[in-house]
Amino acid sequence: MGMVQLGVLLMINRDTYDRLRTSEAYADEFFLNVLTRSHPDLVHLEQDWAGLQYLLTEYQRHTPALQTLALSDLVTGKQYLQPGYDLGYGPVGDLSCQQVQALNSVLHRVSPAGVRDHFDPPRMNQQGVYPQYWEAQHWEILWNAISAIRRFYHRAAIQSRAVLAFRY
Secondary structure, eight states, X not given: OOOOOXXXXXXXXXXXXXXXXXXXXXXXXXXXXXXXXXXXXXXEEETTHHHHHHHHHHHHHTOGXXXXXXXXXXXXXXXXXXXXXXXXXXXXXXXXXXXXXXXHHHHTTOOHHHHHTTOOHHHHHXXXXXXXXXXXXXXXXXXXXHHHHHHHHHHHHHTTOEEEEEEO
């Protein structure tokens, strides 16, 4: 078994967002502080990030009313913070304040029953959805994570904040 990949969402203000997009030195210092201290605007997705991405993608693919925005962006970000900037398990994704507002506006329409219909542990394991040991009892953990994401994005939208999504 390889190293564990932990997913994180972090809410930041517009000034920090702009500085992170333009200065690698600032980004290095910023992420060192974030990863070594507690941060009130951070949501840990732990190892569930890929399961969440899978469920949101499958749900959206089968829900025509939600085709305008990629719900998986909630977990991965829409674009990369800086070309080539990586914390060890892929680039840091980001969502601008406007993108956070747009995703938050559709997130409340995600239904537990609709998402539950796409929770298929054997299929997720067969398709290699990280961490590849999905079982029936993981549904509650994933739905609780989706609920936490809803609260997180609602707060970010109200506060006009940007969001970073990364794994380490």
